[in-house]
Amino acid sequence: MGVVTSPKQDRSRATRQRLLEAAVGCLAEHGWAGSTVSAVAERAGVSRGATQHHFPTREDLFTAAVEYVAEERSSALRALPSQDRRTVVAALVDLYTGPLFRAALHLWVAASNEPQLHARVTELEARVGRESHRIAVELLRADESVDGVRETVQGLLDMARGLGLANLLTDDTTRRDRVVAQWARLVEESLSSSS
């Protein structure tokens, strides 16, 4: 962006990123109960003091982490070269089967029982959800002014979320590939007939 930053600012930003990535990894592997600030600081190789400087509370750290990684993934998805719709459907579903989804899932489920997380995670989920929807509409070249198109795309993202959940305990890749191929076909037909 041409903004000049000092070496100190660069180091601070790099530390912050290391913490955010460690937090997502920790959440994905150990769940909310196993994800303490100390565990993340140790995983990132950052002192406890520096960690608290960046993120005063556990809630700050983990909501920021899920948001940061979601934004990284969104940017990567937007940067993809233009592709046919079936490939786009597969790429969208892939967003829901990796460590980011696992981390987000642990955070959502924890938030359903922890009042201090609930408001923040609800707000985060709404923001990430809107952003995923915008990206999906763009990549699928879907015309939302046509009746039902918005809901077709939303249902596709709901299906992707459900496929992510089905992949939590076992490797569901083989079944998922077949489901995605079929629904990519149905979504393609539906969007083509409505454009």
Added chain:
Amino acid sequence: MGVVTSPKQDRSRATRQRLLEAAVGCLAEHGWAGSTVSAVAERAGVSRGATQHHFPTREDLFTAAVEYVAEERSSALRALPSQDRRTVVAALVDLYTGPLFRAALHLWVAASNEPQLHARVTELEARVGRESHRIAVELLRADESVDGVRETVQGLLDMARGLGLANLLTDDTTRRDRVVAQWARLVEESLSSSS
């Protein structure tokens, strides 16, 4: 079934059912961390000793509870009078937005981090998943010998699971109703054209 049971057996069965229902309620409201055997015994009004007689371990109690309630719901669904496919789609999605889904979700997520739960919940999820699929095929009068039909139905259940997750932190009813109406239309068209 015409099997003669003694009053003692009847009482024992009633106690077991009370425990199972209390366990699902506890899991849905408080999550895995808040769901101890003592909390369930108290909620059900059953002594700790009687509870341990029925369910020697915490894992026994909660996996049995999710399975029991899933079976109750399946039976209720099978007992529905024959309906048009769009109504069936809505009824299937409803299965994933109530306390049973919340309880199962907490159990799945806990199992992803707790080795002693993992194998049992994986096996339970596979069994409940196959049963939901069978019921969906039957109610939708879907002909799985036709290419793609099996995957259409599976994707619909994956979408329902994703809608359940979207309903975890906020009441998603308004959005969900629109998505379900549109996907019911897509499923209806797809199944009609392939029969």
